[in-house]
Amino acid sequence: MKTPSAFYKPLAIGAPEPFREIPVSLERMIHFVPPHIEKMRAKVPDLIEKVDVVLGNLEDAIPADAKSDARNGFIQMARDNDFGSTGLWTRVNCLNSPWFLDDIVEIVGAVGEKLDVVMLPKVEGPWDIHYLDQLLAQLEAKDGLSKPILIHAILETAEGVKNVEQIAAASPRMHGMSLGPADLAASRGMKTTRVGGGHPDYAVLSDADDGGARAAYQQDLWHYTVGKMVDACLSYGIKPFYGPFGDFSDPAACESQFRNAFLMGCLGAWSLHPTQIGIAKKVFSPDAGEVEFARKILEAMPDGTGAVMIDGKMQDDATWKQAKVIFDLAKLVASKDADMAVIYGF
Template sequence: MKTPRAFYQPLAIGAPAPLRELPVQLERMIHFVPPHVEKMRAKVPDLISKVDVVLGNLEDAIPADQKTAARQGFIQMARDNEFGTTGLWTRINCLNSPWVLDDLIEIVTEVGDKLDVVMLPKVEGPWDIHYIDQLLAQLEARAGITRPIMVHAILETAEGVKNVDAIATASPRMHGMSLGPADLAASRAMKTTRVGGGHPDYAVLSDEAGETARTAYQQDLWHYTVAKMVDACMSAGIKAFYGPFGDFSDSAACEAQFRNAFLMGCAGAWSLHPSQIDIAKRVFSPEPKEVAFALRILEGMPDGTGAVMIDGKMQDDATWKQAKVIVDLARIVAAKDPDLAELYGL
């Protein structure tokens, strides 16, 4: 455990100083691209204007014999494009894999000046973050990178969930965390093959009422973990994200799962298919009516103290804070999305 005084010191001579605050960045969807597929790389220039984050995936869903091609494809993708305000991330292979060292060494050396975030899979504890933190600092120093590369942890093992608070505070390099429901389900020995979303067998029954048929109410398998992740992230000043929703044919269920995560405090979710981009954009942008009402609260309580009545409902300093969360997000969205800026009146 580093002392508070040393927490923000670079971990290698010549490495950039760690950031004390996260950059203000709109990240409603983290869009996954398989960089070993040339026709998918060719779509990146068009994607940049449509998504908030482009992520080159090197881990799951990349065949073992294509790992090197995926790494080289990501480097080429980074070189060939200017991303502007759109984030450039990569999901590297897990720390116990034979590919991870080359992932980090080659990518940071070749295109580290363009890379915003490294997504680290299967994080089990703060020791995983400490390892990549030190290694990134050494590589940044060697490559002459002046801006620190952030780290995003995927919460997808029982051990990781148990250690979520320590992971969140392991390094000033921490950007946030994502729920990884498929691997987490396997780690917990859960009896489901679904990637995110609910399950019809995870339900409670209504009480017996004479001869009336009892109603089953489907529950959310991931509510506990998302809530625990959000609390850990918010208390550490980093971001929480819902991960993948695997059933591309069920857009309604995807939207419902994303909306639950948004309401609970998540900043965004993964989009694995083009159809999920607009879902995430819609869900993780506040609704214009909510923004309008939140603006009225802030206008009614300019200094955030006291209490006012708006439409017959009492608003006080607690609801002022809630309104500010919505308006602050709306301003970030409006800065990138002119159509929503007009709807918000911002």
């Protein structure tokens, strides 16, 4: 482990200084684009106005014979567009693949100044982050970049979950983590083919009642892992996210899974289909009524101390902190989303 004095030093001569704190940005939905498909790249200018993050996907769902085309397509879409306040990310291929090194070297060299975050799949431990950290520093120095590129880890193996705290603490480049439920299910030997969400067989039964029918209540397969990820991320000042929800035909279940993650502390989720953009925007923007109640608490307790009664409920320093989380998020949403700013009264 690096000593505290060395933690924030660049890992290559001439590389930019690491961030001391992760830049504040709105990331309710990370929208995946397959950049090897020209008609999908053509939709990027419109997407920039609708989403918080545009991600060029180079890994899963890209056929092996299209990996180079996807990489080149991402570079082209990065060059062709002004992303403004919308984030530009890429999910590269995993470290043990034959495409990873070319992904990083070619993309950083071509469009590194525009790139905000590299999403790294199948992170097993801090050693994976250390390798990419050093490589990015060397390329930033070589290509004369002015700002560091951040790393976002996908938590999708049993070993990665086991090492989640060390991953979160591995580098000042760490932006955050996303839950990858499909690969994680396979890694754990879970008996499901679903991508995120619940499962009808993962349930608890109501008590028996004179031999009558017993109600079954479906449980959340991912509750433990999301909670563990959120604790690790927030402990080290980085951002937790839910990943994909694969059933595009069930928007209600998608919204439920996203909302569970939001309530537990996640800041956003992946959108793999255009219909999921609106769901993520709705879920990860705080409810207007909650924002108004949070405003009342903050106004009644300007310095966050003491106790007051508001609408028949006692508020103290702990609920003041809760209110500040809601209100600060609402201000961040309003800074980019004019419609929500009106709803919130900002």
